[in-house]
Each structure stands twice: as C-alpha cells, then as structure tokens.
Amino acid sequence: MASIKDVAAEAGVSVATVSRVLNDHPSVSTDARARVLAAVETLGYRPNAVARSLRTDQTRTLGLVISDVLNPYFTELARSVEEEARALGYSVIIGNADERPELQDHHVRTLLDRRIDGLLVSPTDGGSPLMLDAARAGTPMVFVDRWIPGVDVPVVRADGRAAVRDLVAHLHGLGHRRLAIIAGPAATTTGSERVEAFRDAMAEYGLPLPDAYIGQGDFQADSGRRVTEGFLELAEPPEVVFAADNLMALGALDAVRARGLRIPDDIALAAFDDIRWFVHTDPPITAIAQPTGELGRAAVRALVDRIEGRPPQSVTLPARLVVRRSCGESAPQEPSPATNRRQP
Secondary structure, three states: OOOOOHHHHHHOHHHHHHHHOOOOOOOHHHHHHHHHHHHHHHOOOOOOHHHHHHHHHOOEEEEEEOOOOHHHHHHHHHHHHHHHHOOOOEEEEEHHHHHHHHHHHHHHHHHOOOOOOOEEEEOOOOOHHHHHHHHHHOOEEEEOOOOOOOOOOEEEEEEEEEHHHHHHHHHHOOOOOOEEEEOOOOOOHHHHHHHHHHHHHHOOOOOOOOHHHHOOOOOOOHHHHHHHHEEEEHHOOOEEEOOOHHHHHHHHHHHHHHHOOOOOOOOOOEEOOHHHHHHHOOOOEEEEEEEEHHHHHHHHHHHHHHOOOOOOEEEEEEEEEEEOOOOOOOOOOOOOOOOOOOOO
C-alpha cells in the first residue's frame, strides 16, 4: 500500500506539500496540487482517516441516535441519512436507543467520546441533561423527527397536523363517529403533538373524544395490542382505532384478529407512519405517511452545514394521508407505500 512518502516522491514534492494538498490548504501552487493529485490517483493512495483526524480535529464521521431500529420508519430514516452522508463524504455510526432514555444517553456519550464531527438525534424524551449540555457546549447537532423544546438546535421534522385533520375528515365522511386513538408517550414531542392534533380535529368536526377512547401507548407493538384490547372491552367500543405509530398499529391489528374480528367490517384501523408492509395486509391499512427519505437527507445537510461553518436551517415538511381500505373505503385512492428513496 502506498504511503504519503511514495506520493511525495512520485509528485516530486515534499511530504509537507502532500499533506497540505490532502488537507486543502490554500498555500499550495496550482502546479504542485495537480502533480500531487495525479500521484495520489496513480498510486491509489488512501490517507489514514484516524491519523488525519488527529491532525485536523475532524473524523468525517457523523453520529446518529435513533429511537428504535426495529421500527421500519427509523430504519428507512437511517438508510437515507447514511446515503446522504456518504454522498457528502461522511461516514455514519448508528446507535439504537430502543425508546429508552438511558440507552440514548449511553450512545450519545459514546459517540462524543469517539470524536464524531456532528450528531443527529431523535430524542426519546425531552429531559436528557447530557444532550442539553452537549447542545450548550456548541456540539454540532440536529434533531430529526423529534426534538427537545427550548433547546437551540436545528430541527428537521414532518408536520402531521394537517394530515391528522385530513384523516378525521375522511373518517367522518365515511360515517364513523366513535374514533379512538392509541397515543404515543407524552414525553416525546411526536407523542404529544399527534394526540393534540387528533383532539383538535375531533372538536372541529363536533365529535366527542371521551377519556376511554384515549389509550396510552409507548410506540411499541405490545402497547398497541394492550390498548386495543381495552377498547374492545368497552360497553361501546370505538368504530375506528387510530394508532399514532406503525408498530402500535400492528399490535392493534393483532388484538383485533385475536378476537376473531374483521377489519373494517367489525372495527376500522388507521395509523400514523406509513410503512411498506401496510399494502400487504388484508385489507391494506390507511395511514399517514411522512416524507422519511427527504427528512433524513435534509437532516444530514443541516448538520454538515453546521459542521462546515454555514448557517444551518430547520426544516419542516408536510405529512400526507394515504387512503387504502382498512376504514371501510370502497377502493384504495393511493396504493403506493410511503417511501421517499432517492430516484436513480
């Protein structure tokens, strides 16, 4: 394997000149720079990333802490983050918080110890002293999907309020009046925002939302199953269950089928966070889709702007309602799953 000395000899320059070229130092002449780059190409030289980081205090590495790697939404988000980072010359190290604040902080601490250049986080709650300290210390950081209110960090997220209103309007138009929600944890911004949006939309359409129709979940399938079982035990069960994320929707689906009930004949089901699987269920599930791929790419661009000295921008993108057949629709209006992969 070629060394930096080999490159210097091939180009007819000093090792120091090669180092300046590799670090994009402006003091090198155009001719010398061209000879060094030609030698690098001829010899197939690859700088040692660790050694370079010791000299430049950069590792060209980003950290990503996601809430739950088993959630297809976050899997797709992580993939788009990795693709965009690679396109911009960065690598990504991923930590899975598993919806546990203490595990989230473990990953954040480990990534900071590894001297990453910047951090992308989807917070599991809003009270992590470690992340607050990191943000106040000036660590390049971007919140993606979820955020911590009051912390001066760029946020890249989807706004689902209009889509939730569209869903309630859609269900109202189908004749449904008893709508229930499996809410996400109130400690997360997405958990509280989605239930508030649902409550506001219900009020707009003059629909009651009794406490018995608000079930507390945790963005995990087991909670969706448990809450739905409780709904089905009510003297007057809801006509529709709206799960505030995809895993809770799958848990709700399990609970309905375990009772021998049929969707949508006996009870309807809708979900926040569309996933590829929803088109393959019987019937396909009506869902609110987030622009997942766009969110991941925008988050990386915002973080790289922050790292490279450009002013980063927060980004809010709209979610959208995808109508299928799980709420009594006669035919799907939007058959494609909510994916936002970069087109070739």
